[in-house]
Amino acid sequence: MKKLPADILKDFPSLHAMGMRAYLDSAASSLTPTPVLEAMDGYYKECRSNVHRGMYKTAGEATARYEAARGVVAGFLNASSPEEVVFTSGTTASLNLLAASLGRELKPGDEVVLTEMEHHADVVPWQEAAKRHGFTLKFIPLTEGFTLDMDAARALIGPKTRIVSVAHASNALGTVNPVKELASLAHAVGAKLIVDAAQSVPHMKVDVRTLDCDFLAFSAHKMLGPTGVGVLWGRKGLLEAMEPTQYGGDMIREVRPEASTWNDAPWKFEAGTPNVAGVIGLGAAVGYLQAIGMERIEAHDRALAAYAIGKLSEIPGLEIVGPKAGERIGAISFTVEGAHPHDLATLLDREGVAVRGGHHCAMPLMARLGLSGTTRASFYLYNDESDADALIDAILKAKTVLKL
Amino acid sequence: MNDELYQENILDHNKNPRNAGRIEGASRQAKELNPSCGDAIELFLKLDGCDRVQDVKFDGHGCAISQASVSMLTERLKGRPLAEVMAIDEKDILGLLGIDVGPMRMKCAMLSLRTLKSALACKK
Ligand SMILES: Cc1ncc(COP(=O)(O)O)c(C=O)c1O
Numbered sequence: 001m002k003k004l005p006a007d008i009l010k011d012f013p014s015l016h017a018m019g020m021r022a023y024l025d026s027a028a029s030s031l032t033p034t035p036v037l038e039a040m041d042g043y044y045k046e047c048r049s050n051v052h053r054g055m056y057k058t059a060g061e062a063t064a065r066y067e068a069a070r071g072v073v074a075g076f077l078n079a080s081s082p083e084e085v086v087f088t089s090g091t092t093a094s095l096n097l098l099a100a101s102l103g104r105e106l107k108p109g110d111e112v113v114l115t116e117m118e119h120h121a122d123v124v125p126w127q128e129a130a131k132r133h134g135f136t137l138k139f140i141p142l143t144e145g146f147t148l149d150m151d152a153a154r155a156l157i158g159p160k161t162r163i164v165s166v167a168h169a170s171n172a173l174g175t176v177n178p179v180k181e182l183a184s185l186a187h188a189v190g191a192k193l194i195v196d197a198a199q200s201v202p203h204m205k206v207d208v209r210t211l212d213c214d215f216l217a218f219s220a221h222k223m224l225g226p227t228g229v230g231v232l233w234g235r236k237g238l239l240e241a242m243e244p245t246q247y248g249g250d251m252i253r254e255v256r257p258e259a260s261t262w263n264d265a266p267w268k269f270e271a272g273t274p275n276v277a278g279v280i281g282l283g284a285a286v287g288y289l290q291a292i293g294m295e296r297i298e299a300h301d302r303a304l305a306a307y308a309i310g311k312l313s314e315i316p317g318l319e320i321v322g323p324k325a326g327e328r329i330g331a332i333s334f335t336v337e338g339a340h341p342h343d344l345a346t347l348l349d350r351e352g353v354a355v356r357g358g359h360h361c362a363m364p365l366m367a368r369l370g371l372s373g374t375t376r377a378s379f380y381l382y383n384d385e386s387d388a389d390a391l392i393d394a395i396l397k398a399k400t401v402l403k404l
Numbered sequence: 405m406n407d408e409l410y411q412e413n414i415l416d417h418n419k420n421p422r423n424a425g426r427i428e429g430a431s432r433q434a435k436e437l438n439p440s441c442g443d444a445i446e447l448f449l450k451l452d453g454c455d456r457v458q459d460v461k462f463d464g465h466g467c468a469i470s471q472a473s474v475s476m477l478t479e480r481l482k483g484r485p486l487a488e489v490m491a492i493d494e495k496d497i498l499g500l501l502g503i504d505v506g507p508m509r510m511k512c513a514m515l516s517l518r519t520l521k522s523a524l525a526c527k528k
Contacts, residue, residue, distance in 0.1 A: 343468045347410070
């Protein structure tokens with residue numbers, strides 16, 4: 001069994017690029033290991049052609065590799081079939097597709113329930129659809145402990161609710177939300193549950209049947225894959241009943257001058273030439289994660305988060321913005337009294353520690369917490385305690401520079 | 405640590421901003437945001453009869469670079485003729501800051517200038 005992270009560091013060439021000491025921004029985007037780069041290269045070098053079209057051998061090979069990735073992703077999620085996996089350009093595109101398509105079936109009086117901790121990608125598409133179709137948005141509030149207020153959720157999810165859309169794990173707080181319980185609340189009133197799994201799929205075992213959700217969205221680039229590709233998983237019957245929102249080649253069955261009919265799901269949602277290399281890279285990334293084991297990755301993540309939170313909490317003036325223990329991922333937000341997140345991120349960068357400072361695409365959450373932003377350090381399988389130590393060391397130095 | 409960005413005067417302007425506040429009935433005013441970081445600056449100019457800056461104030465929050473930048477800019481604006489104020493550009497702001505801002509923080513440094521330009525463009 002490979003030791004984390006010692007035995008895998010050699011797979012990540014960019015880890016030591018540019019003199020970086022600690023890459024602690026995997027919640028924004030992860031690094032990509034050599035086997036994933038090679039899988040994408042393989043497409044360009046060995047079978048570079050379009051998919052689903054050509055009658056020649058390389059086109060067949062490209063299609064086979066592209067569709068094989070669908071099978072790999074379906075297995076990873078424990079989906080009932082590969083046809084439940086739609087390839088998109090990322091979480092944002094997946095959520096936009098849902099809001100645009102499902103939004104059309106909603107009318108004034110209907111309600112879509114979100115949470116106060118949603119990423120803008122799970123807020124703005126719904127706001128736009130609500131403008132067009134006249135439905136109402138509701139937000140499940142937070143508790144003092146940075147978790148969802150489930151009593152409020154039970155009160156908000158009612159007969160008018162048609163859709164509940166929640167982050168599985170918050171990129172800004174690290175909180176892991178009780179998706180299974182939200183699914184049963186939603187289903188009890190006949191609503192659908194959408195899960196923004198951008199931050200959970202990379203870090204824990206996500207089984208769509210155990211979660212009992214209806215749709216799930218995530219991005220390859222946060223789970224060792226390339227940028228510009230992602231997934232929308234949906235229950236087969238729901239995808240079949242859903243209208244596409246983009247039109248063109250590959251998504252049609254028959255095109256007549258006056259009207260057209262659609263291909264089957266999932267292909268009816270994949271108009272135009274897809275990100276073939278990206279999808280193949282995503283398949284390879286899933287394979288890489290599976291070879292290590294999601295349970296081990298999650299355990300590694302949790303242990304590191306606990307270690308880092310313990311050390312961070314000892315720094316005077318530092319406040320953790322998120323749960324200190326319990327159900328959480330290794331994305332740790334914090335504030336340092338007297339230091340703006342951008343100044344802190346700049347000073348940490350000068351120590352070779354890469355973190356993110358700002359509102360983390362969650363402005364409603366920051367407003368609710370009365371913060372202009374936080375600094376966030378996030379861990380992944382290639383990090384270890386020495387990275388957390390580098391972070392602590394750099395924060396202490398930054399405080400000296402800022403005379404705090 | 406390579407900390408030339410956070411020199412004494414930058415930290416001082418950030419902690420003790422000059423001309424902090426608001427002006428009721430300002431001749432020119434504007435508010436600008438940095439959407440990526442949430443920095444905000446609202447700038448107020450009061451001109452006298454000969455179009456000189458009689459008073460200037462700002463209200464804002466954000467990182468040390470953006471706040472020091474606007475604080476220094478207000479010091480520079482006081483008493484200046486409008487024509488001179490209109491000619492202020494990026495080079496002047498960098499000159500005021502006196503540091504190597506670098507590409508990642510240029511937006512923070514220039515928020516003050518952006519707010520000034522908006523204020524000048526919108527007559528009240
Ligand atoms: C919780 C969450 N949702 C959505 C997104 C958007 O993902 P992408 O930018 O890959 O579409 C992110 C990533 O920033 C995220 O963390």
